[in-house]
Amino acid sequence: MNDLPSLRIGGLTPLTTIDYPGELAAVVFCQGCAWRCTYCQNDHLWPPHGDAELPWSHVLSFLARRRGLLDAVVFSGGEPTLQSALAAAMQQVRGLGLKVGLHTAGPYPHRLARVLPHVDWVGLDVKALPADYDALTTRRGSGVAAWRSLELLLAHGIPHEVRVTVDAAQFPADRLDALLDRLRDAGTPEVVLQPCRDRQGHACVDAALLEGATRAHHHAFRGISVRG
Numbered sequence: 001m002n003d004l005p006s007l008r009i010g011g012l013t014p015l016t017t018i019d020y021p022g023e024l025a026a027v028v029f030c031q032g033c034a035w036r037c038t039y040c041q042n043d044h045l046w047p048p049h050g051d052a053e054l055p056w057s058h059v060l061s062f063l064a065r066r067r068g069l070l071d072a073v074v075f076s077g078g079e080p081t082l083q084s085a086l087a088a089a090m091q092q093v094r095g096l097g098l099k100v101g102l103h104t105a106g107p108y109p110h111r112l113a114r115v116l117p118h119v120d121w122v123g124l125d126v127k128a129l130p131a132d133y134d135a136l137t138t139r140r141g142s143g144v145a146a147w148r149s150l151e152l153l154l155a156h157g158i159p160h161e162v163r164v165t166v167d168a169a170q171f172p173a174d175r176l177d178a179l180l181d182r183l184r185d186a187g188t189p190e191v192v193l194q195p196c197r198d199r200q201g202h203a204c205v206d207a208a209l210l211e212g213a214t215r216a217h218h219h220a221f222r223g224i225s226v227r228g
Contacts, residue, residue, distance in 0.1 A: 005085035009054040020101040023071035030080040035137040045078035074101035081111040090118035106149025122160040167196035168205040190223040
């Protein structure tokens with residue numbers, strides 16, 4: 001474990017069955033995010049440095065001990081592509097014989113392009129139509145960057161999942177329909193809708209809206225589903 005990358009880590013989930021489809025995975029939560037999404041539940045990961053960061057060396061040692069029990073490691077956040085050490089960390093995970101997953105919102109298309117050769121699967125959060133991003137993220141130009149990342153992902157052909165977090169304040173039925181139409185026109189094969197949840201875990205959107213959207217658009221995608 002020489003020449004360890006200086007990855008800043010705000011948390012670790014040792015085992016999950018839901019963060020990498022079909023695989024038993026650990027999740028590494030990368031510290032730092034430039035966006036300030038209004039419904040974010042991981043705001044403790046926003047600052048570039050956290051109060052209780054985990055050394056990458058400790059995480060890598062843990063993963064080495066879990067070989068044979070884990071199938072994959074997912075880098076989540078925060079925003080993993082914010083950190084220049086991400087690609088090196090991914091290569092070390094692959095060196096353990098584990099698959100690499102990435103959860104990203106796509107704020108840095110050029111950085112996403114650099115790490116894709118080291119990734120086996122991507123979960124991309126598409127938050128809104130391009131014009132609606134700035135109000136949600138409080139960052140100018142965020143919509144252009146995110147949708148460029150979607151284009152890169154679709155062109156690369158890597159296995160992926162496009163997820164839309166549906167917030168009642170952000171997505172009345174017409175806006176959700178417009179977003180799904182835009183994703184269809186972009187060539188997105190599959191979409192997962194997931195309800196925004198408050199701090200107590202309660203959904204911030206009527207389930208009927210999600211179910212109605214899946215019915216209305218089921219011919220537009222190879223797969224469209226709701227994840228609770």
